[in-house]
Amino acid sequence: MSRFETDVLAVLPRLKRYARSLARDASDADDLVQDCLEKAFARRASWRGDNLQSWLMTILTNLNRNRLRKAGTTPAMVDIDDAQAVESGQASADPLERDRIVAALDRLHPDQRAVLMLVVVEGYAYGEVAEMLDIPLGTVMSRLSRARRMLATILEGHNIVAFRRTP
Amino acid sequence: MNTKPDSAITEADLHAYADGLLAPDRRAAVEAHLADNPDAAAEVANWQAQNAALRDAFGATPAADAEDQALIEALGRQRPQRFGRLAIAAGFALFFLAGGGAGSLITAGLQRGDAIAVAQLLPQASKTNYLVYASEVRHPVEVDASQEAHLVGWLGARIGKTLAAPDLSARGYALVGGRLVPFAEKPGAMLMYENAEGDRVTILIGVNPDHHGTEFRFDETDGVSTFFWADNGFAYAMSGAVGREALLGLAHVVYAQN
Structure with a gap:
């Protein structure tokens, strides 16, 4: 294996994790990783x-x-089977909470x-995210803020409010 | 924003606090602010709960496995101008224009020499074959060993290879028979062997456009061991609920006889 291949293999588990956190189901996540690797290998010469x-x-x-964007702007609803497919292979203390x-x-x-x-999951600092996505820091913060408020609203709509035991 | 107009604490500070990204002195200032602002404190607590739930749901890192390595190696061998999925999609479109049948459409997807797909599919397909067929008591095979010549002639014709059933008798395994199975959207051949103790192993042979095989790869999932390899345009995989060393010994015999 070349150095590049060894390095890609080393970060592949985290890439898969990230794909799973973005995708609707396990097969979408696999497709994303596969496409991403094909692109990366095609562009390996341009990697700095x-x-x-x-x-x-x-x-x-x-x-x-x-x-x-290609598939349409509205994400489709997840059916039970798909949600469970994502769940398999990942440890979660409370399956209900996860779903x-x-x-x-x-x-x-x-x-x-x-x-x-x-x-939250990958642990990047805000500035790093701005650099990775090539967007201003303010945009990172506003997307983060919107995501959190939206999540809170959706979860509240389920009549369940996330709790946390604070020390 | 829940921050007071005259406060130096911004919403960005609150996010950074929830994410543990604040410097200690700033953290103290935020904590003082939250103590005076119950609404802000509740919101930050909610964000922290979200964080915990998200990490719980997605935080586990999947372990790298044999398939990952096979995938990376297959990608590394590709020429930079290799046809990607777009080319495959174009191939499909041409088939539609040419009025190709549904059957030929399906195989067109893999005809581009998709060695990656084959490398990924092989161990899983072999394991599944083993699990499905080796447990069958009455009908584990379509054609049994008493018709060996017919069996290898028939399966060989389907996969486009002169097939001979490997002789594993030196290691105590006798041919049970074989069947035609789907593999990577094409016909594949499965041969089954059994030893005196009734342990069964299966060999899956399919077309593999990748000619670069130089080694055996091992995978163990759900108690089933699989060795798989590529040889001269074909993919081979051997599965069984037997130990790694025993299976490797058998795989060497199969490889040597092909």
Whole structure:
């Protein structure tokens, strides 16, 4: 394996995780990762050699946006089977909670969802997200804010309010 | 925004607080602000709960597996100008224009030499074949070993290869028979063997446009071991609920006889 291939393999698990957090179901997530890798290999000559993971996640974010744009602006409702397909293979303490949040995420705008996932699940700082997505810091913050308020509204609409045990 | 007009605390501070991205001195200022602003405190608590739920739902990192490695290696071997999905889609469109039948449409998708697809499908397909057919008591195969010549002639014709059933008797396995199975949207051949203890192993042979095979790959899922490899335009996979070493020994014999 070349250095590039070894490096891609090393970040692939995190790329898959990110794809799952953006996609409607497991098969969409697999398609996204596959498309992303094909693009990355096709463009490997243009990779500058720094932070491969961010580069791949940027490609994947853009692919996801394009794909949803092509498929139509309104994300389709998730049916039970699909929600369960995403669930399999991932550890979650409370399956009900998980289904609820996954369903709520599908109603977010894809751009807002991407920012939320990059910050919360992938642990990027706001400035890093701005750089990755090539948007101003203020746009990162407004997308994050909208995503959080939208999620809160949707989850409240289910008559269930997320709780947290604070120390 | 829930911040007071005269407050230096911005909404960005509140997000950063919820995300644990604030410097310690700033954190203290935000905490003081939240103590005076119950609405803001409730909202921040809600965001933190969302964070916890999202990390719980998506935070687990899937482990890299044999398929990942096969995929990366297959991509690494591609020529930069290799036809991608667009080309495949164009191929489909041409078939429509030419009035191609549905059957030929399906195979057109893989005719581009999609070695990646084959490499990804192989271990899973082999495992599934094993699980479905090896557990069958009365009808594990379509054609049994008593008609070996007919079996290999028939399956060989379907997959486009002169097929001979490998002789695994030196390792205690006898041919049970075989059947035609779908593999990567084309016909594939499955051969089944059994030892004196009744342990069964299956060999799946399908067309693989990738000629670059130089090694055995191993995968173990759900208690089923699989060795798979590419050889001279064909994909081979051997599965069984047997140990890795025993299966590798069998795989070497199969490889040597092809």
